[in-house]
Amino acid sequence: xxxxxxxxxxxxxxxxxxxxxxxxxxxxxxxxxxxxxxxxxxxxxxxxxxxxxxxxxxxxxxxxxxxxxxxxxxxxxxxxxxxxxxxxxxxxxxxxxxxxxxxxxxxxxxxxxxxxxxxxxxxxxxxxxxxxxxxxxxxxxxxxxxxxxxxxxxxxxxxxxxxxxxxxxxxxxxxxxxxxxxxxxxxxxxxxxxxxxxxxxxxxxxxxxxxxxxxxxxxxxxxxxxxxxxxxxxxxxxxxxxxxxxxxxxxxxxxxxxxxxxxxxxxxxxxxxxxxxxxxxxxxxxxxxxxxxxxxxxxxxxxxxxxxxxxxxxxxxxxxxxxxxxxxxxxxxxxxxxxxxxxxxxxxxxxxxxxxxxxxxxxxxxxxxxxxxxxxxxxxxxxxxxxxxxxxxx
Amino acid sequence: xxxxxxxxxxxxxxxxxxxxxxxxxxxxxxxxxxxxxxxxxxxxxxxxxxxxxxxxxxxxxxxxxxxxxxxxxxxxxxxxxxxxxxxxxxxxxxxxxxxxxxxxxxxxxxxxxxxxxxxxxxxxxxxxxxxxxxxxxxxxxxxxxxxxxxxxxxxxxxxxxxxxxxxxxxxxxxxxxxxxxxxxxxxxxxxxxxxxxxxxxxxxxxxxxxxxxxxxxxxxxxxxxxxxxxxxxxxxxxxxxxxxxxxxxxxxxxxxxxxxxxxxxxxxxxxxxxxxxxxxxxxxxxxxxxxxxxxxxxxxxxxxxxxxxxxxxxxxxxxxxxxxxxxxxxxxxxxxxxxxxxxxxxxxxxxxxxxxxxxxxxxxxxxxxxxxxxxxxxxxxxxxxxxxxxxxxx
Numbered sequence: 001x002x003x004x005x006x007x008x009x010x011x012x013x014x015x016x017x018x019x020x021x022x023x024x025x026x027x028x029x030x031x032x033x034x035x036x037x038x039x040x041x042x043x044x045x046x047x048x049x050x051x052x053x054x055x056x057x058x059x060x061x062x063x064x065x066x067x068x069x070x071x072x073x074x075x076x077x078x079x080x081x082x083x084x085x086x087x088x089x090x091x092x093x094x095x096x097x098x099x100x101x102x103x104x105x106x107x108x109x110x111x112x113x114x115x116x117x118x119x120x121x122x123x124x125x126x127x128x129x130x131x132x133x134x135x136x137x138x139x140x141x142x143x144x145x146x147x148x149x150x151x152x153x154x155x156x157x158x159x160x161x162x163x164x165x166x167x168x169x170x171x172x173x174x175x176x177x178x179x180x181x182x183x184x185x186x187x188x189x190x191x192x193x194x195x196x197x198x199x200x201x202x203x204x205x206x207x208x209x210x211x212x213x214x215x216x217x218x219x220x221x222x223x224x225x226x227x228x229x230x231x232x233x234x235x236x237x238x239x240x241x242x243x244x245x246x247x248x249x250x251x252x253x254x255x256x257x258x259x260x261x262x263x264x265x266x267x268x269x270x271x272x273x274x275x276x277x278x279x280x281x282x283x284x285x286x287x288x289x290x291x292x293x294x295x296x297x298x299x300x301x302x303x304x305x306x307x308x309x310x311x312x313x314x315x316x317x318x319x320x321x322x323x324x325x326x327x328x329x330x331x332x333x334x335x336x337x338x339x340x341x342x343x344x345x346x347x348x349x350x351x352x353x354x355x356x357x358x359x360x361x362x363x364x365x366x367x368x369x370x371x372x373x374x375x376x377x378x379x380x381x382x383x384x385x386x387x388x389x390x391x392x393x394x
Numbered sequence: 395x396x397x398x399x400x401x402x403x404x405x406x407x408x409x410x411x412x413x414x415x416x417x418x419x420x421x422x423x424x425x426x427x428x429x430x431x432x433x434x435x436x437x438x439x440x441x442x443x444x445x446x447x448x449x450x451x452x453x454x455x456x457x458x459x460x461x462x463x464x465x466x467x468x469x470x471x472x473x474x475x476x477x478x479x480x481x482x483x484x485x486x487x488x489x490x491x492x493x494x495x496x497x498x499x500x501x502x503x504x505x506x507x508x509x510x511x512x513x514x515x516x517x518x519x520x521x522x523x524x525x526x527x528x529x530x531x532x533x534x535x536x537x538x539x540x541x542x543x544x545x546x547x548x549x550x551x552x553x554x555x556x557x558x559x560x561x562x563x564x565x566x567x568x569x570x571x572x573x574x575x576x577x578x579x580x581x582x583x584x585x586x587x588x589x590x591x592x593x594x595x596x597x598x599x600x601x602x603x604x605x606x607x608x609x610x611x612x613x614x615x616x617x618x619x620x621x622x623x624x625x626x627x628x629x630x631x632x633x634x635x636x637x638x639x640x641x642x643x644x645x646x647x648x649x650x651x652x653x654x655x656x657x658x659x660x661x662x663x664x665x666x667x668x669x670x671x672x673x674x675x676x677x678x679x680x681x682x683x684x685x686x687x688x689x690x691x692x693x694x695x696x697x698x699x700x701x702x703x704x705x706x707x708x709x710x711x712x713x714x715x716x717x718x719x720x721x722x723x724x725x726x727x728x729x730x731x732x733x734x735x736x737x738x739x740x741x742x743x744x745x746x747x748x749x750x751x752x753x754x755x756x757x758x759x760x761x762x763x764x765x766x767x768x769x770x771x772x773x774x775x776x777x778x779x780x781x782x783x784x785x786x787x788x
Contacts, residue, residue: 003622006505056442112403135655136400241459242665243666264522265497271637
């Protein structure tokens with residue numbers, strides 16, 4: 001008989017980025033490749049107190065199995081925070097706690113997609129979402145996305161012509177990989193089309209709280225009149241990623257399906273970590289904590305942008321994000337970012353070549369740069385080294 | 395367009411057990427329905443020290459993203475413990491840490507199964523595994539299983555006649571739901587057939603360390619000469635379930651596929667919980683802790699078996715497990731355990747009707763009883779009430 005895998009696993013070979021990115025883990029490499037939050041933002045001192053409190057006051061609850069939808073108190077806190085920041089009207093019943101947003105992406109792929117179904121994404125889109133959805137063997141259609149967001153006419157053209165579209169996946173705030181934020185007009189135009197075609201939308205918002213300037217814009221979820229928007233949030237970028245806590249906000253019937261998959265997938269999310277985050281939100285000033293992160297990351301973004309302006313040769317373009325963790329670089333069209341990567345890694349500096357963020361078009365002349373995880377001196381030095389490699393290639 | 399779900403999610407309606415089992419959550423109900431470990435076994439005092447140590451000594455590692463295969467120290471400790479207890483020859487490279495065994499079941503379903511593929515299971519089998527695999531829309535074939543384990547001739551008959559068998563799922567130690575342990579002879583006969591047919595086996599062993607009497611028997615994994623056995627372990631029954639930490643032990647090429655799905659599913663398991671369990675295994679006597687759990691559960695098993703002998707009417711049969719958490723009751727064939735459940739819940743006592751553990755044959759005359767989570771007085775009183783309901787039905 002011999003071992004035979006599922007067709008998805010026979011087909012998916014795993015990214016060939018893996019071996020490249022392994023090189024970036026060497027400590028002497030200045031890496032703009034990851035998307036790691038800065039460890040100094042982790043609230044270690046507060047957690048020392050909270051962990052003890054949670055175990056002393058509710059040790060049995062913290063260590064026992066919990067409900068698949070999540071710890072009730074945390075669900076209430078999440079709903080309240082969403083309503084305060086995003087103009088939504090969620091209740092705890094609309095919230096299901098997941099092992100980071102990544103699990104939510106995976107669950108939603110399973111809720112909506114059969115092999116050959118279409119997922120509509122921004123062009124480019126988030127690699128981790130593409131990887132999660134790919135396990136369901138869908139077809140990806142990239143919709144043209146400019147500096148204002150997804151182009152509505154292009155979206156409508158796809159929805160009108162592709163009957164197998166099952167969901168649209170977008171990151172309207174400080175997108176990964178581009179750092180682009182959709183304008184209010186684009187959001188409205190997008191939701192008008194979505195409402196007309198009645199297609200489910202995944203609004204992934206891991207970076208929304210990390211806004212360094214400008215006004216917060218209405219979330220797609222707040223503009224949703226037909227329960228089509230499934231909102232994904234996470235504590236990975238505002239608290240810490242190591243606990244793996246995120247959430248889905250959705251209404252029935254979608255939520256009932258999400259819950260069913262969640263039960264099959266891992267029964268429930270960590271009882272203890274959910275209680276610790278709830279205790280933090282109740283006992284400390286979460287907004288003030290986020291503001292500190294914002295200060296730190298704004299500074300790093302500015303350092304990187306200034307260094308790029310100073311060192312990068314002519315002919316290179318990049319985004320200037322108002323928040324989030326990433327800058328997106330566009331190279332002259334004839335340059336393959338993988339070739340640039342090789343020159344960079346010789347100089348001990350790394351980034352993610354953009355190709356993997358284009359699930360169908362596979363454009364080669366882009367780089368994603370992360371500025372959150374390196375300190376300012378290393379950022380300047382890394383950009384200087386990168387610019388040497390760029391000059392060598394051009 | 396309207397919202398359309400994947401075919402798996404259109405087909406799976408969720409167990410109709412749900413509403414029944416909700417009734418069991420009322421505090422006045424004596425519930426033999428769950429599979430919860432006793433909270434007094436949770437090492438709260440030790441964890442109070444460990445949590446602080448982990449955060450103080452490795453706060454950044456504990457709160458940052460970690461590798462998809464898991465925390466290296468924990469993987470080494472798991473491999474060493476498996477080799478000590480199970481006669482295996484694992485290294486850290488063979489171990490991937492999951493969010494409980496449930497996630498491992500889910501990942502393996504995705505690694506092996508396309509819709510219509512066959513999963514071979516014991517008859518009956520574990521409901522949670524059936525639920526996880528069902529998301530891949532397989533066909534389940536139950537193989538006759540008696541008090542010695544899966545019947546080899548029946549297994550061979552299935553493998554010889556069913557070309558779409560992709561994996562065999564078994565729990566050879568203190569099975570859920572029956573409590574049955576396979577004999578050494580049956581294990582050997584099973585592995586002889588498996589080796590001949592070269593079909594992957596999932597050996598799920600959540601209860602193996604909870605042996606109340608008799609000798610530990612060789613694991614299937616230790617008898618595997620062709621890298622066909624994927625072993626699943628968990629800390630949920632020996633440490634605590636609230637952290638959601640389990641593991642897969644497998645060799646390539648299966649492990650490479652498991653890793654790929656793990657990355658798409660949730661990137662990695664909780665960095666902080668993995669470090670805490672590793673610190674416990676290094677700083678405390680895990681064997682002594684397990685022995686305490688064994689004492690407690692052996693006593694509860696004996697209390698339940700004695701009460702059943704005293705109160706249950708003639709015509710009822712049950713297993714006498716050497717370990718684990720469950721006793722399996724066989725009612726006269728004409729009795730539907732769901733009807734019995736209704737009479738029992740009126741008397742404020744609950745169990746799981748057996749039907750859900752038979753994914754294809756749906757036999758109705760069985761009950762699963764859990765003895766780990768109720769104290770001895772409640773066990774006796776619960777069995778007394780159940781016997782009243784039984785007498786009313788017979």
